[in-house]
Amino acid sequence: MSSRRVYLDHGSSNPVDPRVLEAMTPYLREHYGNPSSSHSLGQEAQQVLEESRKKVAALINAKPTEIVFTSGATESINMAIKGIARRNKSKGDHIIHSAIEHMAVINTCKYLAREGFRVTSIPVDRAGIVDLDILRKEVQDKAIIASVMYANGEIGTIEPIRKVAEIVHEAGALLHVDAVAAAWQVPIDVKRDDIDFLSLSSNDLYGPKGVGALYIKEGIRIEPMIHGGGQERGLRSGTENIPSIVGMAKAAEIAKAEMETEAARLVSFRDRLINDVLATIKESYLDGHRTQRLPNNANLRFSYIEGESLILSLDMEGIQVSSASACTSKTLEPSHVLLAIGLKHEEAHGALAFTFGRENTREDVDYVLSVIPSIVKRLRMISPLTPKELLS
Amino acid sequence: MRVMYSAKVMEHFKNPRNMGEIPDADGVGTVGNPVCGDMMTIYIKVKDDRITDIKFKTFGCGAAIATSSMITELAKGKTLEEGLKISRKNVADSLDGLPPIKMHCSNLAADGLHAAIEDYLKKKGGGKG
Numbered sequence: 001m002s003s004r005r006v007y008l009d010h011g012s013s014n015p016v017d018p019r020v021l022e023a024m025t026p027y028l029r030e031h032y033g034n035p036s037s038s039h040s041l042g043q044e045a046q047q048v049l050e051e052s053r054k055k056v057a058a059l060i061n062a063k064p065t066e067i068v069f070t071s072g073a074t075e076s077i078n079m080a081i082k083g084i085a086r087r088n089k090s091k092g093d094h095i096i097h098s099a100i101e102h103m104a105v106i107n108t109c110k111y112l113a114r115e116g117f118r119v120t121s122i123p124v125d126r127a128g129i130v131d132l133d134i135l136r137k138e139v140q141d142k143a144i145i146a147s148v149m150y151a152n153g154e155i156g157t158i159e160p161i162r163k164v165a166e167i168v169h170e171a172g173a174l175l176h177v178d179a180v181a182a183a184w185q186v187p188i189d190v191k192r193d194d195i196d197f198l199s200l201s202s203n204d205l206y207g208p209k210g211v212g213a214l215y216i217k218e219g220i221r222i223e224p225m226i227h228g229g230g231q232e233r234g235l236r237s238g239t240e241n242i243p244s245i246v247g248m249a250k251a252a253e254i255a256k257a258e259m260e261t262e263a264a265r266l267v268s269f270r271d272r273l274i275n276d277v278l279a280t281i282k283e284s285y286l287d288g289h290r291t292q293r294l295p296n297n298a299n300l301r302f303s304y305i306e307g308e309s310l311i312l313s314l315d316m317e318g319i320q321v322s323s324a325s326a327c328t329s330k331t332l333e334p335s336h337v338l339l340a341i342g343l344k345h346e347e348a349h350g351a352l353a354f355t356f357g358r359e360n361t362r363e364d365v366d367y368v369l370s371v372i373p374s375i376v377k378r379l380r381m382i383s384p385l386t387p388k389e390l391l392s
Numbered sequence: 393m394r395v396m397y398s399a400k401v402m403e404h405f406k407n408p409r410n411m412g413e414i415p416d417a418d419g420v421g422t423v424g425n426p427v428c429g430d431m432m433t434i435y436i437k438v439k440d441d442r443i444t445d446i447k448f449k450t451f452g453c454g455a456a457i458a459t460s461s462m463i464t465e466l467a468k469g470k471t472l473e474e475g476l477k478i479s480r481k482n483v484a485d486s487l488d489g490l491p492p493i494k495m496h497c498s499n500l501a502a503d504g505l506h507a508a509i510e511d512y513l514k515k516k517g518g519g520k521g
Contacts, residue, residue, distance in 0.1 A: 306429055308453035312397075312405060334429075346426035382411055382457060384433045384449035385426060 004318045006364045010296060010357035011153040011181060012322055016247065017206040017358070023250040024208065027243040035240050036229065045242050052249035056213050059205075059252040060179070060198060061189040068214045068232045069245050073180045074104040075225075076199035076214035077147075079236070080176045081108045083222030084145050084197070085117055092142035092173075094118045098130045098149065098159070099340035102178055105147045106336070122148075127289040128157030128341050136167045143173040150188060150198075153181030154322075154337045154353050155288030156297030165194040174220065180204050184255040185263050185295045190215055202244065206358060207251030211244035262358065266295035269356050269365050273298050276369050281376055282390060287341060287351060301343075301351040304386040305379040310352055313375040319368055322353040398488035401458040408457055410464035412447045419515065421507025423500045430456040430497060434463070434504040438512050441472050448504070455490050455498035459483050463501035472509050478502055 027048070033041030035049050053064040070076045085095060095109050099121045109119040120138045123131050130148055139146055146168045151158040161177060168175045176197040179188055184205045190198055198215040202208055216222065216235075228237030270293075277284050283303040302310070307323030314321055334348035343351070354368070380386040397405070414435035424431040430452035437445035446468050448460040462483050467475050480502045484490045490499060 304451065306452050306456075309405070309457060312402075312454045316406065344427075345429075349426070349429045382408065382449060383451040384422070384431060385451050 004367060006319045006360070006367055008354045008356060008360070008364075008368070009320045009322050011353055011355035013209075014203050014206050014357060015359070016203075016208055017251060017254060019254060020207050020247045020250045024243045024247040027246050031242075033242075035242070036231070045240075048246060049240055049242060052245045055249035055253045056200070057215075059183060059188070059256050060200075060215060061191050062198075062215045063218060066190075066215050066218055068216060068235050069240060069248075070212045070214055070236055071210055071241075072212040073102075073178065073199045073201035073204075074212075076201075076212050077102070077104040077176070077178060078108050079214050079222070079225055080197035080199065080216070081105065081145060081147060082112065082225060083235075084174060084176075084220070085112050085115075086223040087221055088144045088174075092144045094120065094138075094141055094143040096120050096122060096135070096138055096143050096146035096173070098122050098147070099124050100128055100130075100152050100155070100157075100337045101147055101149055102153075102180070103336075105149075105176075105178060109147070122146075124157075124340055126342050127292070128152055128155050128287075128337070129289065129292070130159055130164065132160070132163060132167060135164065136171070139168055139171040139173050143168075143171060145174045145176055145197075147176040147178065149178040149180075150182040151179075151186060151294050152288070152337060153294070153297070153355070154335060155299045155341065156294040157289040158182065158186065158292045158294060160292075161193050161195070169194065181294060181297075184251075185259065185266065187259060190217070196220055202248035202251060205248065205251035205255050207248040208244045211241055211248050213248070263295040266356050266360075269360060269362065270295060270298050270354075272365050273354060273368065274300070277372060280369075281373055284376070287338065287343070296356040298354040298356075299351060300354065301347065302376050302380075303347070303350060304383045304390075305376065306349045307352060309379055310350070310375065313379065314352075314371070317371045317375070319371065322355070323351065396491065397454055397458070398490075400486075400488045401455060401490065404458035404461040404487065405454045408448075408461035410447045410461070410468070411449070413449060414445060414447050417447075417508075419508040419510075419512025421504045421509070421511055423503045423507055424452070424456075426451055428497065429453065430500060432456065432460050432500055432504045434460070434501070434508040436467075436505075436508045436512060438472065443467050443470055443472065443475055443509075446505075446508075448501075453494070453498050455494040456500065458487055459490075459499050459501035460504070462486050463505050467505050472513070475509050476506055478505060 033045035035046040057064045174196040180201045200213045202211040285301045287299045338348035417435035418438045419436045422433045432450040450460040
């Protein structure tokens with residue numbers, strides 16, 4: 001094993017920022033009140049809850065009253081899609097999502113299909129951009145809600161959300177946006193972009209896991225999923241997870257303050273990795289959009305080799321990345337995102353997602369670039385698919 | 393992923409034995425396919441019904457490469473009859489086990505060896521028969 005460690009899997013999990021941990025700690029120790037209690041410890045918790053709501057709202061230019069705290073983005077997504085589908089059943093029976101949505105969206109819609117809703121998946125082009133003409137046609141067919149992500153964390157493509165919102169609203173439907181991968185690195189404005197629902201995850205902002213938020217545009221009513229003590233305006237019962245909410249708020253505050261400089265730094269790492277790999281390794285490819293792309297994402301693919309053996313080899317050199325190969329999934333199917341952009345199964349097996357983050361340095365990029373060529377070469381030597389001329 | 397391979401699997405993945413091709417092989421067996429994510433080719437040289445040399449090439453995950461490497465060690469020097477008796481389970485056991493999810497999809501090496509032996513027997517039968 002290498003002594004050097006370069007973590008390039010920020011799309012999967014992030015460390016908690018030390019400033020976030022510091023902000024949280026008092027709420028785990030001395031300030032443990034329940035916001036529903038009338039005494040001072042409880043009222044203190046109530047106050048910090050509302051301050052936290054303001055900070056999370058500010059990240060996406062929402063009003064604090066438009067933010068509901070949840071247990072994470074999966075719950076936010078379930079709450080938005082199930083909540084509006086059940087509430088607006090009389091207005092339509094059609095639910096739309098893009099073909100590259102997270103499984104939290106796809107499987108929530110699949111579940112609703114069993115309740116009688118029609119579900120349509122909108123294809124994307126080779127770069128991962130949703131087909132706006134098909135979206136327009138489908139959304140006009142009694143759609144209640146369309147779910148299109150702000151950006152895809154696996155291939156990095158940023159969707160034309162403002163145009164999507166226009167099309168969806170023209171048809172009288174509502175728009176849900178999964179902003180998990182984008183929120184900490186791309187400026188989001190729910191007013192400018194005219195978004196109705198937006199899902200956020202705390203961990204993707206460098207906050208703790210197990211907490212997230214759903215933005216619900218003022219005036220929209222949904223059916224709650226979790227019933228109980230009526231917290232979060234009755235939309236999400238259960239005693240508020242104050243330490244984690246404080247952590248998420250601090251993380252959102254830092255993300256907003258540092259976004260511009262951080263995004264520029266990440267873009268320089270990303271582009272250097274992409275340009276160098278494509279220039280030095282034959283038959284290597286970039287997937288996703290070349291320019292409409294998350295600052296931290298490079299999805300690179302190497303023909304004739306398989307993703308898991310690439311991951312193991314990189315891991316032995318201390319580099320941690322993600323693969324969408326079948327061998328790394330629970331279902332033994334390659335990523336639906338890579339298949340949706342038109343890759344063949346055998347191509348999808350060799351794709352790696354490099355996702356940079358806050359603690360990465362320029363030296364990390366140098367190190368990765370110094371080890372990738374020999375790893376690819378070794379695995380290509382072992383592979384029976386590699387043409388002889390590629391090895392010479 | 394996080395399937396946690398045994399140290400032996402990782403060792404064979406890092407330093408695969410008998411990797412390569414035998415241009416004048418007496419038998420060649422290819423199993424799996426790239427669409428599924430695992431494919432391997434086993435080459436054997438045979439003398440007096442004994443496997444005198446064996447090599448492999450594999451496209452696939454860590455388990456696919458490690459099992460390929462292991463089968464070459466298990467089969468080298470064995471008679472064809474003994475070779476045909478080497479099972480998927482023998483390969484997995486010799487590697488101190490494989491994660492359950494890898495047992496059927498990536499544990500193709502025994503099939504590859506059997507295919508190579510059958511190829512040899514078919515050619516021999518056809519050639520001399």
